[in-house]
Amino acid sequence: xxxxxxxxxxxxxxTHWINxxxxxxxxxxxxxxxxxxxxxxxxxxxxPEEALVSISATNRHGDVRGYIEFLGHRIDTTGLLGVxxxxxxxxxxxxxSWITIPGYFWLAGGRRWHFFFGWLFAINGLLYFxxxxxxxxxxxxxxxxxxAAKVPAMMLYYLHLRRESPQDGEYNPLQKMAYTSVxxxxxxxxxxxxxxxxxxxDVAFNWLPAMFGGRQSARSVHFILxxxxxxxxxxxxxxxxxxxxxxxxxxxxxxxxREKVPSHKEPPRAPAPSKLKLEEPxxxxxxxxxxxxxxxSAVVQPPNPVTAKPETTDEKTPIGTATxxxxxxxxxxxxxxxx
Amino acid sequence: MSKSNLDLSRRRLILGAxxxxxxxxxxxCEKMFNSLQGNKKFLSLLESGENATQSVQRLxxxxxxxxxxxxxxxxSRTFKANGNSPPIATDYIADAARQWTxxxxxxxxxxxxxxxxxxxxxxxxxxxxxxxxxDCVEGWSAIAKWKGVPLAEIARRAQPTSDAKYVVFHCMDxxxxxxxxxxxxxxxxxxxxxxxLAYEMNDRALPVEHGAPLRLRVETQLGYKHAKYIQKIxxxxxxxxxxxxxxxxxxxxxxxxxxxx
Numbered sequence: 001x002x003x004x005x006x007x008x009x010x011x012x013x014x015t016h017w018i019n020x021x022x023x024x025x026x027x028x029x030x031x032x033x034x035x036x037x038x039x040x041x042x043x044x045x046x047x048p049e050e051a052l053v054s055i056s057a058t059n060r061h062g063d064v065r066g067y068i069e070f071l072g073h074r075i076d077t078t079g080l081l082g083v084x085x086x087x088x089x090x091x092x093x094x095x096x097s098w099i100t101i102p103g104y105f106w107l108a109g110g111r112r113w114h115f116f117f118g119w120l121f122a123i124n125g126l127l128y129f130x131x132x133x134x135x136x137x138x139x140x141x142x143x144x145x146x147x148a149a150k151v152p153a154m155m156l157y158y159l160h161l162r163r164e165s166p167q168d169g170e171y172n173p174l175q176k177m178a179y180t181s182v183x184x185x186x187x188x189x190x191x192x193x194x195x196x197x198x199x200x201x202d203v204a205f206n207w208l209p210a211m212f213g214g215r216q217s218a219r220s221v222h223f224i225l226x227x228x229x230x231x232x233x234x235x236x237x238x239x240x241x242x243x244x245x246x247x248x249x250x251x252x253x254x255x256x257x258r259e260k261v262p263s264h265k266e267p268p269r270a271p272a273p274s275k276l277k278l279e280e281p282x283x284x285x286x287x288x289x290x291x292x293x294x295x296x297s298a299v300v301q302p303p304n305p306v307t308a309k310p311e312t313t314d315e316k317t318p319i320g321t322a323t324x325x326x327x328x329x330x331x332x333x334x335x336x337x338x339x
Numbered sequence: 340m341s342k343s344n345l346d347l348s349r350r351r352l353i354l355g356a357x358x359x360x361x362x363x364x365x366x367x368c369e370k371m372f373n374s375l376q377g378n379k380k381f382l383s384l385l386e387s388g389e390n391a392t393q394s395v396q397r398l399x400x401x402x403x404x405x406x407x408x409x410x411x412x413x414x415s416r417t418f419k420a421n422g423n424s425p426p427i428a429t430d431y432i433a434d435a436a437r438q439w440t441x442x443x444x445x446x447x448x449x450x451x452x453x454x455x456x457x458x459x460x461x462x463x464x465x466x467x468x469x470x471x472x473x474d475c476v477e478g479w480s481a482i483a484k485w486k487g488v489p490l491a492e493i494a495r496r497a498q499p500t501s502d503a504k505y506v507v508f509h510c511m512d513x514x515x516x517x518x519x520x521x522x523x524x525x526x527x528x529x530x531x532x533x534x535x536l537a538y539e540m541n542d543r544a545l546p547v548e549h550g551a552p553l554r555l556r557v558e559t560q561l562g563y564k565h566a567k568y569i570q571k572i573x574x575x576x577x578x579x580x581x582x583x584x585x586x587x588x589x590x591x592x593x594x595x596x597x598x599x600x
Contacts, residue, residue: 200397
């Protein structure tokens with residue numbers, strides 16, 4: 001049986017689940033807040049005739065139709081957005097009750113949830129960030145120009161158009177790109193655009209709304225970023241399901257992940273023949289150089305085990321990445337316990 | 340043929356089951372969130388966020404930093420007048436017809452010099468003009484030019500005692516149930532240089548729908564703090580005994596007293 005390796009430290013696991021709850025509630029209470037003024041504008045002010053996006057309803061002799069209007073183009077969204085069937089008949093409501101917190105229309109309630117979980121999201125994120133920055137974990141998924149060069153190859157690999165994965169660490173280039181953009185783009189921007197809507201903070205920091213082009217722009221950006229988080233989350237959940245849900249869930253609950261070394265195809269004891277081949281030609285040697293760099297630095301920092309990804313169970317096993325370092329994993333586990 | 344039918348019905352069954360589970364889950368969530376919303380202890384936990392927001396925002400802001408002031412070109416063509424309809428009391432209508440000559444602003448409570456000001460007297464006091472952005476709690480913003488007397492000037496004349504911690508604004512507009520609008524500020528916001536009692540909007544006498552004859556502008560806070568149709572300003576030690584005790588009309592309905600975000 002494949003060995004269990006310790007993959008996620010306890011701070012990562014705790015903050016991950018708090019984040020799951022916080023993001024869900026922020027998204028749903030955010031839609032409640034949006035419902036109070038279901039229009040998006042650009043600039044500092046909201047002139048009614050200048051809305052970029054509106055979700056609203058028309059009522060023609062009792063026939064209530066919901067619609068979304070985007071730059072003057074109107075799409076009927078009855079049954080989804082703009083109108084909801086309630087006990088008292090069709091009611092105008094941008095986002096339906098099942099996706100808002102609270103379920104009934106109450107702006108004050110939505111705001112209470114949103115600001116409480118906004119604090120939780122920020123503090124929790126900071127805890128994760130500081131802890132994993134100091135222990136070197138974040139470097140494993142920092143998207144670098146070198147990773148950017150590998151993105152096309154990784155896409156081809158996912159599309160089954162390329163045999164070998166260009167991955168050379170714990171995370172593949174696309175994963176690194178997704179995770180890094182959450183940290184470098186989504187999270188800071190969602191926090192800044194949220195704070196830019198605060199009149200009190202705007203007094204302290206005039207540049208806050210200015211960096212988005214005005215308070216209404218900040219509100220629009222905040223809304224779009226919320227859907228950025230939602231799409232990341234759906235992609236994330238899809239990958240968790242697609243790469244072995246139980247194993248992934250165990251590693252995010254207990255920390256322990258079952259390494260899937262495809263021993264039947266590639267005995268871990270003997271070096272893979274193709275790996276040897278890779279070492280021979282000089283161009284490939286150059287390619288390998290950065291890999292050994294990461295491994296070296298990982299010795300100084302908390303271990304950076306180059307483990308096989310769940311994808312390795314696939315027929316198109318990436319070759320030369322399955323370096324099993326369960327002893328180092330053990331060290332990390334021990335370290336975590338000490339903390 | 341039968342096999343594809345079977346497949347189809349099985350698919351329907353699975354899809355139906357998934358859909359059912361989804362609906363159950365969602366309506367379960369909705370019920371859970373709604374019942375949590377009704378739970379007093381949980382609500383007070385959520386409300387603890389307000390204190391954190393207030394302390395941190397105040398810490399970051401300082402007392403004399405100004406809200407951004409805009410140019411005349413930025414002034415909104417449309418400025419919604421939310422809130423209650425203008426007062427319908429006969430006194431109010433009669434006062435409006437007389438250009439507010441018989442209207443008086445009463446300043447009292449915990450002060451050494453209770454005073455009454457006519458609109459003419461307020462206009463003769465030092466004034467401040469500002470083109471600022473109004474941010475409604477609903478999410479929209481509008482820009483207008485306001486002119487009025489700084490609240491600090493009024494306080495200087497009334498001389499609040501050291502017990503006075505808040506300023507309460509009693510208004511003439513009422514909701515459908517007859518409750519009067521009111522609002523309150525603490526001394527930090529009351530003494531902010533841009534906190535003014537405005538009698539002009541966009542270089543004209545304050546229109547009735549925007550709170551004639553006198554309204555509050557407090558640029559660090561959301562729109563519902565900007566009380567309209569002010570009749571009386573009261574300096575108090577606390578607001579527990581005023582109406583439902585939360586310090587304002589919307590606060591009594593569950594909105595935050597601290598409206599800095």
